[in-house]
Amino acid sequence: MHFTEATLVFLGMTGMMTLYVGGQAIVTGERAYRWYTIYSLCWSCYFIVKVFDPFESTPYDTVAYGCCRVVIPMISYLCYYSFADALLNFQENLPRVYRLFRQTQAVLLLYVLTEIITCLLWPGWVEIPAHEWIHSAVRVGVAVVSVWGIVHASHRRDTLVNYFLVGSSLLLVGALTSMLLSLSMSPEQVPLWEEPLFYLQVGIASELLCFSLGLSYKNKLVEVEKATTEQALLLEREQRKVAQLRTHFFTNISHEFRTPLTLLIGPLTQLIQSSPGDVTFRMMHRQASRLLTLVNQLLDLTKLDAGQLLPRLQAGDLPRFLRGLAGSFASLADSRDIRLLVDADEQPTTSFYDADKLEKIVDNLIGNALKFTPAGGVVQVRYRYDTGQKQATIQVADTGPGIPPEQQVRIFERFYQSPQTMQSGTGIGLALVQELVSVLHGQVTLSSQPGEGATFTVTLPISLEAGTSTIPFQQTELPVTASLRPDLVDEGPARLTNPDEVQPDAGELPLLLLIDDNDDVRQYLRMLFTTNYRLLEAENGRQGLAKASQLLPDLVVCDLMMPDMDGLAFCEGLRQQVATDHIPVILLTAKADIDSRIDGLRRGADDYVAKPFHPLDLQTRVQNLLQQRRRLRDRFSREFRLQPTNVVVSSAEERFLQQAISVVENHLADSTFDVEALSGALNLSRMQLHRKLKALTNQSATEFVRQLRLQRAADLLRQRSATVSEVAFGVGFESLSYFTKAFRDQYGTVPSEFK
Numbered sequence: 001m002h003f004t005e006a007t008l009v010f011l012g013m014t015g016m017m018t019l020y021v022g023g024q025a026i027v028t029g030e031r032a033y034r035w036y037t038i039y040s041l042c043w044s045c046y047f048i049v050k051v052f053d054p055f056e057s058t059p060y061d062t063v064a065y066g067c068c069r070v071v072i073p074m075i076s077y078l079c080y081y082s083f084a085d086a087l088l089n090f091q092e093n094l095p096r097v098y099r100l101f102r103q104t105q106a107v108l109l110l111y112v113l114t115e116i117i118t119c120l121l122w123p124g125w126v127e128i129p130a131h132e133w134i135h136s137a138v139r140v141g142v143a144v145v146s147v148w149g150i151v152h153a154s155h156r157r158d159t160l161v162n163y164f165l166v167g168s169s170l171l172l173v174g175a176l177t178s179m180l181l182s183l184s185m186s187p188e189q190v191p192l193w194e195e196p197l198f199y200l201q202v203g204i205a206s207e208l209l210c211f212s213l214g215l216s217y218k219n220k221l222v223e224v225e226k227a228t229t230e231q232a233l234l235l236e237r238e239q240r241k242v243a244q245l246r247t248h249f250f251t252n253i254s255h256e257f258r259t260p261l262t263l264l265i266g267p268l269t270q271l272i273q274s275s276p277g278d279v280t281f282r283m284m285h286r287q288a289s290r291l292l293t294l295v296n297q298l299l300d301l302t303k304l305d306a307g308q309l310l311p312r313l314q315a316g317d318l319p320r321f322l323r324g325l326a327g328s329f330a331s332l333a334d335s336r337d338i339r340l341l342v343d344a345d346e347q348p349t350t351s352f353y354d355a356d357k358l359e360k361i362v363d364n365l366i367g368n369a370l371k372f373t374p375a376g377g378v379v380q381v382r383y384r385y386d387t388g389q390k391q392a393t394i395q396v397a398d399t400g401p402g403i404p405p406e407q408q409v410r411i412f413e414r415f416y417q418s419p420q421t422m423q424s425g426t427g428i429g430l431a432l433v434q435e436l437v438s439v440l441h442g443q444v445t446l447s448s449q450p451g452e453g454a455t456f457t458v459t460l461p462i463s464l465e466a467g468t469s470t471i472p473f474q475q476t477e478l479p480v481t482a483s484l485r486p487d488l489v490d491e492g493p494a495r496l497t498n499p500d501e502v503q504p505d506a507g508e509l510p511l512l513l514l515i516d517d518n519d520d521v522r523q524y525l526r527m528l529f530t531t532n533y534r535l536l537e538a539e540n541g542r543q544g545l546a547k548a549s550q551l552l553p554d555l556v557v558c559d560l561m562m563p564d565m566d567g568l569a570f571c572e573g574l575r576q577q578v579a580t581d582h583i584p585v586i587l588l589t590a591k592a593d594i595d596s597r598i599d600g601l602r603r604g605a606d607d608y609v610a611k612p613f614h615p616l617d618l619q620t621r622v623q624n625l626l627q628q629r630r631r632l633r634d635r636f637s638r639e640f641r642l643q644p645t646n647v648v649v650s651s652a653e654e655r656f657l658q659q660a661i662s663v664v665e666n667h668l669a670d671s672t673f674d675v676e677a678l679s680g681a682l683n684l685s686r687m688q689l690h691r692k693l694k695a696l697t698n699q700s701a702t703e704f705v706r707q708l709r710l711q712r713a714a715d716l717l718r719q720r721s722a723t724v725s726e727v728a729f730g731v732g733f734e735s736l737s738y739f740t741k742a743f744r745d746q747y748g749t750v751p752s753e754f755k
Helices: 002-027 031-052 061-088 096-119 129-153 159-183 196-274 279-304 320-329 328-335 355-372 429-439 518-528 540-549 567-573 595-600 615-642 653-666 675-681 686-697 699-719 724-730 734-749
Strands: 315-317 339-344 351-353 379-387 393-397 442-448 452-460 511-515 534-538 555-557 584-588 607-610
Touching: 002 031, 002 196, 031 061, 031 196, 061 096, 061 159, 061 196, 096 129, 129 159, 129 379, 159 196, 159 379, 159 511, 196 279, 196 518, 196 615, 196 699, 279 429, 279 511, 315 320, 320 339, 320 351, 320 355, 320 379, 328 339, 355 379, 355 393, 355 429, 355 452, 355 540, 393 607, 429 442, 429 452, 452 607, 511 518, 511 540, 518 615, 534 540, 540 555, 540 567, 555 567, 555 615, 567 584, 567 595, 584 615, 595 607, 607 615, 653 675, 653 686, 675 699, 686 699, 699 724
Parallel strands: 339 379, 511 534, 511 555, 555 584, 584 607
Antiparallel strands: 315 351, 379 393, 393 452, 442 452
């Protein structure tokens, strides 16, 4: 085989590899593919010019041949260094090699520009021996830099590096062999194995083959990494979905647990109050309350796993708050003959803290301390505030048996039970404490020696100003409702202190609508309110909305989670109807978290009570809401009676009254205008209008219209602009005697003597 034929074979091999890699460069856009393609094309062009000399017998023969013969190899070396960096990421993995390659590229670029300019000015420059020595020196420099880079890259044990090293080494051997043979080459034709460029071709072809294999391997690595990333994202998405499903499951199961607990704790509380000496009822109440606490703790742990528990700060007196928490355990401590001491620094200003989470933290720590402190022992709660660090330190110390060192390292693990707690604990409380403290960006530590008690120290960032808080939070003005504590029972009276206060008159009790899909819950609510109220019942929100629209109750107690229509949809439907938008609603639900509370209040509820509830708590809330409505009714009655056209419109009830007053005033002179006409103008039935006006003004629809007629008559009589007969007929009275009687009943004097 002649050298020309070998060159054609070489060009065919490199051409196929160049086409394949060039296509990959277009598809993937990878830098390594682009530099490989340019690098391969440069060597192909070099051998076409060197072997076939397409510029022979042309005016540009000397200059073009010289430039291509010298410049193209140098450009290929520039592409080689860029390809190496793109393939192996030298900038991050081998920064010293990267810097040397960059400097070499700069030198080669300067050499290429110099060669081009010299060839243009001196066409015979490439033919003199001095040029060949300079060119060989540059090639040797490139070889030295390549060897140095190969040696440094060889320290990395990586398959991709091995492809690069083998390919570069083969090219280096072929180039050095070619260079040595070219310096001693005879001008006569020699066999193929003595041709210098043949060894360069073999080195380049071998290198390109290794580089092609390396690129294929890198492409495989990229695909594997992409598949791994996609799999990780899919796994993360699935885990997030599972966490959401688990949270949803625990929320629903919590609701299912809270409903029977409501029916246990509520009646037990009443039994304890009616039979304070019965120990059995107290024991049953303690265990039911403990079950409720466990349900709440499991739900909190699930929300922590799902990332749904966030700090929610509110303003308050933190020392006073802690003293209240500790004080709620006073009776339990006394019953166990344990001294419960509180040492809390006073703060000059209000602080901002998450009362709900802090209550759970302190309750768990004090409860544990009382559980393991023997009779005659001491449990001390200490609070200190560091002004410089802006952090609070809460310590709960006891004089119990202490915790051995081997158990202290696991004491905050979930479901871990030490031998002392194996029979009475669940391993949830302290794990919940640690995770709640982490949510508040604080720390909890344990200090204990066997036989010397244990001290739990909680350090929390507490700001005295909301704007300088180190905890991300959403401030809320809603008070946090204290939950029922285990082992504690309110021994106060279980009846309304003065039920007559909520009655509009002695002959008619307030009408309550009770909505719950659980028959037992409705029966329990009926038992609570049957003495002082008239009751309606509904099994779901849709049925309750129909009854509320028809009968207009004075107040609604409604469950949140119900089939067909839940409590939130019921509230929205109630507020969208003119006839029912004034009716107060108490949502009764197992979803006790602050987000559910805020959502319920925003959707139209007037109050929010978490299950299980204290019966007196619910009774008092109903009483208070009815008292508020009574005061509001008295205010409306006074305002529209004094200034019928100037009521300040600031609520749905006031807007309704303003509309009703406007309709009546527009028909004052029409003696045929009656209640039927008024209800038609307001798009209400006669019964709906009567009950709504009765609820807002304590007057029937007939009394409402007559009151406005008499009010306008009094205004006209004060102005003395007409006679009594003209005034009576002008405000819609057809009988002068009836007008005189009604006016005297209202103002205590006859119209002719009114001033």
